[in-house]
Amino acid sequence: MTAISNISNAVRVALFATTGVALLASTSVYAEEEQQIERIEVTGSKIKRIGELSPTPITVITGAQMMEMGITNVADILNKLPSSTVGISPETSNNTIFASGLNKTNLRGLGSDRTLVLVNGRRFVAGSSGDSAVDLNTIPTAMVARMEVITGGASAVYGSDAIAGVINIITRDDVQGVELDASYTQPEQSGGEESQFSVTAGGEFLDDKLSTVFNFTYAKQKELRPTDRDFLNNPVNSIYNPDMSEGAPARIPYYGRKPLSWINEAGTFFANDGEQYTFDKDGNMKIFDYGEGLIEGPGNNGNYCGPSCEGYDPVDYGQIRTPLERKVFTLNTDYEINDNHKLFSEITYVDYQSNGESTPVFHTSNRLYADNAFLTDEARQLMTDTGMSSLNLYRIDREFGNRTYNQDRETLRVLVGIEGVISENWDYSFHAQRGQLDETTVWKGEIWADRYNQAKDAVFAADGSIVCRDADAQAAGCVPLNLFGENQASQEAIDWVSTSAGRTAKTTQTTAGLVINGTMFELPAGYVSAAFSADYRKEESETTPDQALIDGTIFGNTANPMKGEYDVTELAVEFSIPLLSDTFLAYDLGLDLAYRWMDYSTAGQDDAWKIGLNWAPIEDLRIRATKSKSVRAPNISELFDPAGQTFSSFTDVCDKINVELGPNENRKKNCQAAGLPAGWNPSDEWYLSNHPGSNAGNPDLKAETSNDYTIGAIYTPSYVEGLSLTVDYWAFEITDAIEYIDVATAVRYCYDSESLDNVYCSRFTRDASTGDIIDFVQSPVNSASFDVKGVDIEAVYDIPTDNFGDFKVHVIATYLEKWETNPTGFDADLQVDVGEYTDPRWKAMFSLGWEYDALSLEARSNYRHSAVASNDWKPENNNYNDIPSHTVWDFTGAYDFTESFSLRFGVKNVFDIAPPRNPYVYDGDGYYDTNGRAFFLGANYKL
Structure with missing residues (x-):
């Protein structure tokens, strides 16, 4: 902790010192500067920089690439990236009643709530009540210009939730005229068909002062049984x-x-x-x-x-x-007030349905009489x-039919802003946004429990x-x-x-943000650039279940109403400082600094920082390194989920037998300190019963903290035109991570800790006279940790030829060196997952493309390395622990008949590769393709 604190303090000193120098020097520098400086925006930073230089590792996917691959949902391409793991999705959410049909991505496998999704660099309303993760069903593929995936802690730049990284979705702003697009995917075996139709229109009006881009997308994905x-x-x-x-x-x-x-x-x-x-x-x-x-x-x-x-x-x-049917409306506008100032707006409306399904109601305790x-x-x-x-x-x-969970989600997001020029070298951008999600869930195929027994x-x-x-x-x-x-x-x-029964839910996000960025003064190596930002965000969520769910009078389902909110104020600053340029072993050397202060109404004050170094010893080679602290504040569900009754049978480790079985002397000492004498036992009645308690949120949660770093190199040899190679080593160490703790775990570690002053003892209550545990709360606590390390590799080789067209080879791969998580902080609970099928050593994407005149063809593969079901496996457990490697190939192509009309076509999973025939993953489990061989056809026509 001391080393981290020292680094944090050093960052603050450096930032404020640089600010002071800038304020003293800026006036004279600008007075002497006559030439216009062109600055461009780079993802991973709010600074507009001179020259296209990314301070952090970024993978870019264009909207055109997605369309050519037959992708109809942006989540589908993100889930293929080696740096990502499937979050909740239509393949994994069927039996998750309130989440059916959601599409969330999950960078590094650290959780969707630790992956921040932005649209044009700004936040988007959450995809489900109480949550913070964005539902990618709300993003139309036809509006995507590109997606930039930042795989590293980015809280200092973007705020909470960016522990694992950021997905920044940049929308199109260059549409002229009307564009019609349609596509259809037909699996070889029925089920899982996908269709999409979109209309995109844009242009410039009012003497070119007003520009607009409008899109309507209808997409449908049928269920797969x-x-x-x-x-x-x-x-x-x-x-x-x-x-x-x-x-x-x-x-x-x-x-x-x-x-x-x-x-x-x-x-x-x-x-x-x-x-x-x-x-x-x-x-x-x-x-x-x-x-x-x-x-x-x-x-x-x-x-x-x-x-x-x-x-x-x-x-x-x-x-x-699960099936999905989506309707997405998007309208983005820009209006130039004058040459220096512009109004802009983004309006998104989404309405989509998804239907989860499970067995009909069933009865195993169903007494009927002889008469x-x-x-x-x-x-x-x-x-x-x-x-x-x-x-x-x-x-x-x-x-009564299958039980179905019919979800209807409506999202409306309205953002307005103004941006422009303050002076020759300083820009500003201000925006305000209001986003609202309305969810309606209806259970069908349900029964009244009492009426069933009577009838x-x-x-x-x-x-x-x-x-x-x-x-x-x-x-x-x-x-x-x-x-x-x-x-x-x-x-x-x-x-x-x-x-039938239902629940409605409402989630509201209100944000406002101001960014001022520009060049401060010139050093011998170049201009010092900076960005200052202030943000305000308020998150609100509430759920209203039917009374039957509250009362528990229908089969198998109960729910309680929930209402919670928080707000946060944030101030941030970034600097990009050129240190050396065009000298021996320093073609370019720059320092990036960022600091963010946050004040949450729930979790209190916190901060995040980043130090980055970009060094090009020669023009062909660039070495970059970052060290940062990122945070994630608890979401509304984790804080405010209402208490719902539950029952549990568990062991009291302070009883006469178990108190002697502790891993150390702590258990005996703490049990006695809690007032339970040696030889104590719970009452006979306690032993023979299930014990009542509740499941609930925890308003005492604090923010998670991640200390992460990356070090990597980009090699673009001048003697091999079109070749670039990127290698980045990355590491995350997350502490105080939020983990749901059951009562058995709470009781065990309350007394196995160093003292009774820990996060577990407050989770249950004992009777003052008997000592019996008479109540408990199963809730999330800040007890978990993650230690994850790996290497990302990306290589691109463009090979133009005079007579045979142009070839392109692209490889993206991730090697996972370490994946350890501990839900409680106790050594006995350490989980080593690296090499298991959920976290294989290697994941990779490979593509070979060819373009010749109007024709383009591509072969693309996704690879998952061989793995095991469990690292704790022993030969006496089972004989199916090994899971083989898995490679799926797609062959796709496109042909431009005219400048206005083009056709896309392809075969996905060409060789019809099924998931490994293993009890753990035969059904895909979200990690392997279940659609099988599928054919797609798409067309685009510009009017």
Whole structure:
């Protein structure tokens, strides 16, 4: 900590000292300066610089490249980058009710909340309530001029959330006339089709003072189901090894469908005669058919049976990718007040829907009595013969349909600003923005829990009719529900039991920012440039669930209302200082400094800083290095999530047995300090019960801190025209990272810490008289850490020829040297993930392009290195830990028929490579392509 503090103080001194010199020198320098200095804007800094020099590692992807690749969502290309990992996406969000369909990117795998997404260098409203990450579904690809990916801590320049890096999306501003674009992607097997249509129009009006760019984009992505792909329809799971001999692995792969043997859609029960029974579609009782038989082996193998058995098969339900339907409107305008000042605005409106889906409601504790009016005589006789007054019906209630999570998200963002010239060498830019996200979530296929229990208890009335047993339920309109067989329930009964439920959410972002930048004075090596900025941001979020969700009266889902907000004021300064130029071993040497002060209404004051050095010993070689401190303040959800009741069974480590099993003497000492004497035990009642508590946010959270550095080189040999090679070594050390802690972990580390003064002890409450834990809160705390290191490599080689067109080779690769995370700070919980399939050693993109007159062709591959499922694997665990390397090739092309009309075409995943046949990743798991071979065609026409 001392070294870091010293560096921080040194940065502050350097910044303010440079400011003082600048203020003293600037007047005389400008008085002598006569020539016009041209300064350009470089991503990664708010300074406009003389010459195109990037102070930080940047990867650039153009909008044209995305279109030629058949990309219809900017998240799809970002997720292919070796420096990125899939965040939440349509492939990973199907069973995440409030997040279904979201598209968030995740630089370095450090989390979407640690990746800052900007549009034209400015913030964009969050993509889901309580969150801070931007939903990339709101960005139309037809409006993207380029995306600049800064893979390194950038909080000193851009503020919170930029720990892992920044995605800066630059929109088009050069459209003249009307441009129509359409594309369609058709997988070889049905499911997962994608289509997109856009209209982009722009021009200059009012004597060229007003320029506008308008875009409307409609995009649709259809769902992908497990039954749509051969490799998904034939899954790879795992079972306990039937071979239990010494040395044999505990688990082995199981190829093919594996239905559950004790539940199905017609209903199944176990009788006292030892048999399992089910019903045909008409409700007639029969012996359950196990097909190929129960799966042999220990553990829970017997819960599953062969593919043709009558059990419930999850392959028939759910989605691998949720569907998306997006409508995006964008209008950007510039108005020149005069030669020195310009008004600008950005308006974005997005409306999109996504539908998650899971199984119908199901019941495993479902008691029905022998006098149920819907039982057949044969079933009732069996119960009489075997002495059963009731049966427990295990059932998937398909009558109510699959449970669907229908999401509708509307985003409106309005930004206005003014920018211009203060003096010959100083510019300014001011903007104010208001962004709002409205989310509506509706659960369909739900049921009223009480009505279900009343309706299933059907009996004969005195007149022979079938009624609900409960008289009050009858009076309320209860309609008897037949659960024996499939689709035997009347529509009236289904209507009486069925319901839907919903939640609305509103997220609002208000920002204002001022940037003043310019050249301060000239040193022998060049001009000192600076940028001063002030920012204000307010984030607000609230959710309003239906009363049924609050009360917990529907099947399986509860939710509580939430409301939270915070604001932050920030002041920042940057300097770019040329130190040497055109001298021996210093063709160019420059120093970059940045400092940001932040004051959060929730997390308090904090700061971020950066020191960067750019050194070109010769013209062909540039070496760059940065050292920075970045921060991430907790978001609204982490701070203000409402308390929702939960129950948990866990061990009290202070009991008579466990207090002696601690890793050190801390446990015994702390348990006694908490008032629990030696030999203490919880009460018998405590041991025998699940304990009530709650899940909630934590308003006491503070900001996360990342200390990171990069050192790299750019080599552009003058003797090989068109060749450039970039290598950057990077490292992140994140402390006080926010981690969700369950009660078992909190109790354990409360007493295993050095003292009781720690983040865990406040998470639970003991009874003052008995010592029993009577309440707890499972919530996020600042307990985690990350230690991540690696190397980025990028090479570009443009090869023009006189007779055979132009060739281009492009390689982007990331080598992961280290990936360690610790959720608690205790040595025993250290997780070493590098080399696991989530974080392989190598990831790479390779492309070979060729252009000849109006024709362009490209072969592109994505590579994931071979990996393991777990670094903690032992031979006795399983025999499927190894996951092979994976390469997918795309072949694409374009042809310009005229200046106005062009056609794009291609085949994605040309060789139809499926995910590795491994229980962990056979379904893609968000890391591997699940669409298979797909053909796309696109056209662009300019009017």
